[in-house]
Amino acid sequence: xxxxxxxxxxxxxxxxxxxxxxxxxxxxxxxxxxxxxxxxxxxxxxxxxxxxxxxxxxxxxxxxxxxxxxxxxxxxxxxxxxxxxxxxxxxxxxxxxxxxxxxxxxxxxxxxxxxxxxxxxxxxxxxxxxxxxxxxxxxxxxxxxxxxxxxxxxxxxxxxxxxxxxxxxxxxxxxxxxxxxxxxxxxxxxxxxxxxxxxxxxxxxxxxxxxxxxxxxxxxxxxxxxxxxxxxxxxxxxxxxxxxxxxxxxxxxxxxxxxxxxxxxxxxxxxxxxxxxxxxxxxxxxxxxxxxxxxxxxxxxxxxxxxxxxxxxxxxxxxxxxxxxxxxxxxxxxxxxxxxxxxxx
Amino acid sequence: xxxxxxxxxxxxxxxxxxxxxxxxxxxxxxxxxxxxxxxxxxxxxxxxxxxxxxxxxxxxxxxxxxxxxxxxxxxxxxxxxxxxxxxxxxxxxxxxxxxxxxxxxxxxxxxxxxxxxxxxxxxxxxxxxxxxxxxxxxxxxxxxxxxxxxxxxxxxxxxxxxxxxxxxxxxxxxxxxxxxxxxxxxxxxxxxxxxxxxxxxxxxxxxxxxxxxxxxxxxxxxxxxxxxxxxxxxxxxxxxxxxxxxxxxxxxxxxxxxxxxxxxxxxxxxxxxxxxxxxxxxxxxxxxxxxxxxxxxxxxxxxxxxxxxxxxxxxxxxxxxxxxxxxxxxxxxxxx
Ligand SMILES: Nc1ncnc2c1ncn2[C@@H]1O[C@H](COP(=O)(O)OP(=O)(O)O)[C@@H](O)[C@H]1O
Ligand SMILES: Nc1ncnc2c1ncn2[C@@H]1O[C@H](COP(=O)(O)OP(=O)(O)O)[C@@H](O)[C@H]1O
Ligand code: SF4
Ligand code: SF4
Ligand SMILES: [Mg+2]
Ligand SMILES: [Mg+2]
Numbered sequence: 262x263x264x265x266x267x268x269x270x271x272x273x274x275x276x277x278x279x280x281x282x283x284x285x286x287x288x289x290x291x292x293x294x295x296x297x298x299x300x301x302x303x304x305x306x307x308x309x310x311x312x313x314x315x316x317x318x319x320x321x322x323x324x325x326x327x328x329x330x331x332x333x334x335x336x337x338x339x340x341x342x343x344x345x346x347x348x349x350x351x352x353x354x355x356x357x358x359x360x361x362x363x364x365x366x367x368x369x370x371x372x373x374x375x376x377x378x379x380x381x382x383x384x385x386x387x388x389x390x391x392x393x394x395x396x397x398x399x400x401x402x403x404x405x406x407x408x409x410x411x412x413x414x415x416x417x418x419x420x421x422x423x424x425x426x427x428x429x430x431x432x433x434x435x436x437x438x439x440x441x442x443x444x445x446x447x448x449x450x451x452x453x454x455x456x457x458x459x460x461x462x463x464x465x466x467x468x469x470x471x472x473x474x475x476x477x478x479x480x481x482x483x484x485x486x487x488x489x490x491x492x493x494x495x496x497x498x499x500x501x502x503x504x505x506x507x508x509x510x511x512x513x514x515x516x517x518x519x520x521x522x523x524x525x526x527x528x529x530x531x532x533x534x535x536x537x538x539x540x541x542x543x544x545x546x547x548x549x550x551x552x553x554x555x556x557x558x559x560x561x562x563x564x565x566x567x568x569x570x571x572x573x574x575x576x577x578x579x580x581x582x583x584x585x586x587x588x589x590x591x592x593x594x595x596x597x598x599x600x601x602x603x604x605x606x
Numbered sequence: 607x608x609x610x611x612x613x614x615x616x617x618x619x620x621x622x623x624x625x626x627x628x629x630x631x632x633x634x635x636x637x638x639x640x641x642x643x644x645x646x647x648x649x650x651x652x653x654x655x656x657x658x659x660x661x662x663x664x665x666x667x668x669x670x671x672x673x674x675x676x677x678x679x680x681x682x683x684x685x686x687x688x689x690x691x692x693x694x695x696x697x698x699x700x701x702x703x704x705x706x707x708x709x710x711x712x713x714x715x716x717x718x719x720x721x722x723x724x725x726x727x728x729x730x731x732x733x734x735x736x737x738x739x740x741x742x743x744x745x746x747x748x749x750x751x752x753x754x755x756x757x758x759x760x761x762x763x764x765x766x767x768x769x770x771x772x773x774x775x776x777x778x779x780x781x782x783x784x785x786x787x788x789x790x791x792x793x794x795x796x797x798x799x800x801x802x803x804x805x806x807x808x809x810x811x812x813x814x815x816x817x818x819x820x821x822x823x824x825x826x827x828x829x830x831x832x833x834x835x836x837x838x839x840x841x842x843x844x845x846x847x848x849x850x851x852x853x854x855x856x857x858x859x860x861x862x863x864x865x866x867x868x869x870x871x872x873x874x875x876x877x878x879x880x881x882x883x884x885x886x887x888x889x890x891x892x893x894x895x896x897x898x899x900x901x902x903x904x905x906x907x908x909x910x911x912x913x914x915x916x917x918x919x920x921x922x923x924x925x926x927x928x929x930x931x932x933x934x935x936x937x938x939x940x941x942x
Contacts, residue, residue: 304799435888463657463826465885468870490800493872516876534804536829538871538941542852543811543834546804552769553799568801 264334265292266452266484267316272329272344274308274315283556285311285324287508288604290584293452296482298475300499300516302489304553308508309488310366313454316486317357318348335360335451359389362450364441366457366488371441372429378440379425382409382447389448412443416473435466439473446477453477454486459494471498492535496520504528507554507564510584514591525593527565563596571597581605610683611645612820613669613788618642618678618693620664624893636893638664639675640844643919646788648683649818651810653835653852655828655867657889660841662824666792668693669822670709671700682707685787705735705784710791714773714798718765724751724776725761731783750779755809771802778809782819792824807833828871832856837925840864843890843900846919850926857940860928862905865938899931907932 274286286308293299301309314320316331332340333356346353365371372378383405400408406425413421416439429437438458445453455474459467475498478485487498495502495516502519504512504527512525523529533547551568554560560567566577573596580603582594594604620639623632639661646652654662668675671692680692685706692700708731711717718727728750729743737743748758754775765773774794781789791810795803811834813819825831831838831852838855840848840863848861859865866885887904890896896903902912911931919929930936 304801433888463889464828464867464870465657466888467872468885471872491872492800492874496874496876496878497872520874520876531801532874535800535874536803536807536827536833537874538829538832538856538868539873539875540832542832542856543836545808545811546833548804548808549801552771552802 263294265294265332266334267293267486268330268332268340269312269316270330270332272312272315272331273327274311274320274324275327276324278323278557281557284508284559285556286315288581289329289505289508289510291503291510291513293484293486295451295484296478297501298478298485298487298499299501299503300487300489300495301503301505302492302495303505304490306553306556307505309505310456312505313363313456313486313488316343316454317361317363318343318346318353319357333361333452358385358450359448360450361452361454362445362448364438364445364453364455364458366460369429369437371444372437374428374430376428377426378429378432378444379406379409379427382412382425382440382444385444386447409443409447412447413440416440416443416446417469418443434462435469438462438466438470442470442473442477446483449481450483452484452486454488456488457490458487460489460491467494474498492532493537504531507559509564509581510592510594511565512587512591512593512595513584514588518588518591522588522591524587524591524598525595526569526571526597528593530568530570563594573597573600576600610648611681612648612650612683613646613822614679614681614689615645615665615669616643616679616681618665618668618680619676620661620668620673621676634893637844637895638892639668640892642678642841642844642846644839644846644849646820646822648787648820649814650836651814651821651823651834653831653838654822654824654841655826655831655838656841657867658826659889659892661844661892662826662841663792665841666709666790666822666824669788670707670790671695682788705731706787708781708784708786708789710774710777710781710789710794712793712797714770714777715765717777718773718780720765723762723764724768727765728761728776728780728783731780735784746783747779750783751776753782753813754779755805769802770798771805774798774806775809778806778813782813788820788822790822790824793826794823795830796825796827803830810834828856828867840867843892843895845900845929846927847901847929848927849919850923854923854926855940857942859938859940860922860926860933860936861930862907862936862938863901865940866904868941869939871941899929907936 270290272289276283303309315326326344331343333343334340386405410421418424418439459470499516502516506527511527530549534549562578563582566572576596582596583602583604584592584594585599585602587593587598622636624634626633667673675693681689682692683689725747728747732743751758756775795806835852838852839846842863848864885904898914899912899917902908917929917931919927922928922933
């Protein structure tokens with residue numbers, strides 16, 4: 262096994278609101294190895310975006326990292342705990358964008374409307390030019406522009422030399438997302454985080470974007486954290502899957518194990534209930550009872566217990582199950598497997 | 607189709623003007639719906655699919671007469687057996703027909719009045735329709751809530767007390783209040799959490815099966831459409847490109863666009879072959895569609911004829927309509 266580039270350990274991010282505390286991320290752990298695509302899947306509001314914002318230290322107030330460690334390893338170096346770094350400090354700024362790049366959930370908001378997309382990438386390239394010029398010589402504006410055109414070409418933007426001078430609002434959804442990917446890749450990050458990069462675009466464009474990310478990952482060995490609520494996309498993209506629900510990891514494991522032999526009742530129910538193009542027309546789907554609770558009305562005990570068909574009386578509503586091994590490389594947080602392994606509530 | 611058509615849409619067109627600048631000068635036309643024809647039989651669910659911007663919502667809104675079509679006919683068989691063309695009717699003429707065609711919206715949060723209880727939200731169309739007796743309304747609302755899987759005793763609460771899935775059930779109960787002959791549902795599950803989509807899809811399917819409710823079901827998600835539809839119509843740049851039974855569309859698609867859409871859907875199975883990009887390029891601009899077949903710049907089977915001549919929508923097998931010059935000779939892969 263390689264040494265992980267990123268280890269998230271028992272991460273907790275809470276929002277202290279007047280109405281109460283939203284425990285958006287409440288004990289999340291997972292590792293990302295070099296060259297691996299880790300898919301984080303979960304329904305809206307389960308804490309996917311807050312988790313990756315915490316990794317980059319860009320959680321908006323009143324959100325705060327209240328616990329856990331985020332160990333990030335540069336080449337051959339010892340791990341730094343990002344949770345300990347000053348969000349505005351030089352160390353964090355050197356990592357953000359250059360070492361860890363984010364494709365945010367709202368690509369429209371990620372580009373400034375008053376500068377061309379090319380200028381924004383050229384700016385980023387010059388800011389983090391050490392990634393391109395390790396020997397320390399300066400990257401001229403002309404060279405940065407040329408690199409940007411090349412990047413545009415490599416992400417499949419036609420007429421790249423013209424598109425560099427476009428504003429983000431002049432681009433179609435698919436092109437904007439490609440430009441966003443070009444920007445994220447511009448500094449050759451060790452880790453790329455893609456937060457629902459295809460949720461707002463159509464299936465045929467989605468297929469193009471997914472292929473692009475997959476090719477990129479194969480070519481450069483970039484580690485990717487890929488976030489989505491779409492289990493189909495996860496199956497096609499991820500090597501390793503992390504299933505989240507209400508701020509906690511329900512299950513994680515190799516993609517084949519999660520889909521072929523899911524252990525956690527939530528994973529099992531979700532896989533059975535999603536409509537797919539493969540099943541016979543007009544068949545009733547197995548359903549999951551109830552709905553996702555309000556963020557301020559988090560249930561006690563196992564977060565899934567009010568909807569769980571297998572809940573154990575007297576146990577699941579009282580204590581929080583810990584994430585424990587359930588097979589080779591597979592872990593689940595469920596008392597069905599480890600009756601006595603409870604976490605801090 | 608042996609059952610008589612409840613709805614018969616013929617050559618429907620809706621064109622929007624693109625205006626620019628200070629004087630709001632018309633600089634172009636978007637053919638949002640471009641000569642669309644289809645029928646829906648009584649008790650049938652017709653799925654309408656296609657990528658965003660292809661004209662699904664505009665088609666639905668024309669049928670609901672939330673907008674006036676540019677041209678074409680919308681023949682509707684009313685409860686009294688008369689066949690009425692909704693397209694040219696005035697507001698006043700439409701009013702008595704409104705209860706017979708109802709709508710389920712995409713956004714379960716925006717479609718209910720937050721200051722009214724569930725009883726008032728669901729009961730309002732009944733009141734508008736002349737059911738003044740409160741007792742009778744209470745009974746009717748209770749049975750509607752039961753029908754849609756909600757506890758009637760919750761009817762005096764306000765919408766904010768309900769989850770997205772529950773609000774969508776309330777929206778469906780409201781749509782059913784006047785016993786409409788046709789329900790138009792535009793993306794009714796796409797705003798819902800994945801774990802509650804199945805509940806609402808099952809409900810719609812049960813209404814079709816048990817009550818023989820007729821639906822026009824609009825969605826961009828092919829899997830969702832497959833779960834509820836008897837027949838499926840596929841749109842591309844304002845036009846129907848294929849229309850057939852759900853079994854035929856998914857099992858033996860005959861239009862290259864339909865086949866490409868099916869292949870692009872990621873399947874929740876890591877062993878399934880995936881990753882081949884079925885379609886290059888992007889959806890054509892409806893304000894400046896390509897010559898000939900609108901799909902030709904992206905189609906892997908394009909010929910000279912395709913670039914030049916627009917294909918007509920033709921019946922290539924019983925009940926299977928396709929807009930493609932090469933429909934007979936191509937063998938396209940379905941998903942079963
Ligand atoms: N700025 C914020 N203020 C208050 N609560 C927030 C804020 N951002 C996120 N949350 C809460 O944190 C939880 C997780 O949100 P998020 O990570 O965005 O979910 P996901 O990305 O999985 O859809 C949600 O319950 C949300 O309400
Ligand atoms: N009110 C409008 N004014 C101008 N153009 C419109 C209007 N409504 C829709 N369109 C255009 O018509 C086309 C079809 O839109 P729509 O029916 O909403 O598609 P869909 O529901 O399939 O996503 C799009 O190009 C859209 O931009
Ligand atoms: S811990 Fe209990 S409630 Fe939670 S998933 Fe396992 S069985 Fe269900
Ligand atoms: S008419 Fe030609 S271009 Fe159009 S779908 Fe058929 S083969 Fe493709
Ligand atoms: Mg998110
Ligand atoms: Mg629409």
